[in-house]
Amino acid sequence: MIDLIDKRTGDAFCENEQEVMKKAFIPLLKLVNNFQGIQGRSDAGNPDMTVEIIDCHMTLNPMAPYLDFGGVRRTNADYAEAEINWFMSRNRCIKGWPMIEDNTIWSRIATDKGMVNSNYGWCAFSPENGNGKRSQYDFAIEQLLKHPDGRQALIYYGRPQIQWEWNDGKHAKYDMICNILTQLLIRQNRLYYIQTIRSNDAIFGFINNFIWHCYMYQKREYYHLRPEQYREVMQAVQFAHRRQCAHILRYRLL
Numbered sequence: 390m391i392d393l394i395d396k397r398t399g400d401a402f403c404e405n406e407q408e409v410m411k412k413a414f415i416p417l418l419k420l421v422n423n424f425q426g427i428q429g430r431s432d433a434g435n436p437d438m439t440v441e442i443i444d445c446h447m448t449l450n451p452m453a454p455y456l457d458f459g460g461v462r463r464t465n466a467d468y469a470e471a472e473i474n475w476f477m478s479r480n481r482c483i484k485g486w487p488m489i490e491d492n493t494i495w496s497r498i499a500t501d502k503g504m505v506n507s508n509y510g511w512c513a514f515s516p517e518n519g520n521g522k523r524s525q526y527d528f529a530i531e532q533l534l535k536h537p538d539g540r541q542a543l544i545y546y547g548r549p550q551i552q553w554e555w556n557d558g559k560h561a562k563y564d565m566i567c568n569i570l571t572q573l574l575i576r577q578n579r580l581y582y583i584q585t586i587r588s589n590d591a592i593f594g595f596i597n598n599f600i601w602h603c604y605m606y607q608k609r610e611y612y613h614l615r616p617e618q619y620r621e622v623m624q625a626v627q628f629a630h631r632r633q634c635a636h637i638l639r640y641r642l643l
Contacts, residue, residue, distance in 0.1 A: 396453055441625050450619065582606045
């Protein structure tokens with residue numbers, strides 16, 4: 390079992406859900422209602438085209454990792470545990486991992502051999518994605534301990550090679566890593582966790598991505614600090630299927 394603190398302040402639509410609704414779901418629904426997709430796209434007349442907002446900022450409570458949007462979309466605890474366990478294995482192959490191997494999205498972006506880039510545990514904890522001896526996470530914790538008031542505690546999920554490896558058929562079939570960078574800051578004995586994301590699907594990607602970063606935030610190395618904020622900066626947040634998501638939001642959430 391994954392060990393996660395969950396301090397929700399009520400039964401439904403708590404502070405995190407309200408922030409996501411305000412910053413992502415409602416603005417996206419307005420685009421759906423106005424039929425404003427991505428300008429210049431060849432599928433502009435397609436009811437399943439993508440709508441997006443760019444430069445989306447949210448401030449969330451990392452001590453409340455489980456989300457519930459009126460029962461329409463909620464955190465699947467079993468899947469979240471399976472995905473985090475796979476992440477922490479640092480195995481970039483999805484084959485043999487229950488609930489991961491059969492997941493539609495992971496299967497779509499994986500090579501025939503099951504390889505992907507976006508095992509976030511590998512990105513953060515493997516020395517292979519660090520300097521060969523130490524991981525991105527090791528570096529960040531070291532910087533926090535050495536310079537608590539510094540700004541150098543960074544975890545890079547992506548790397549320049551991804552621009553060529555995201556769809557080369559060897560490392561992945563279609564996997565440009567969505568998480569770009571985590572910055573950790575300590576101010577007044579409080580831990581700030583700032584996540585920058587390249588792209589995030591509001592319906593099918595956000596919830597699972599959020600619980601991973603809550604897991605990272607709640608690591609034991611931080612227990613001496615008071616929790617403060619998880620800030621998410623998404624370069625683009627989108628609905629992948631306009632017609633389906635409009636139905637979910639219009640008739641069940643709003």
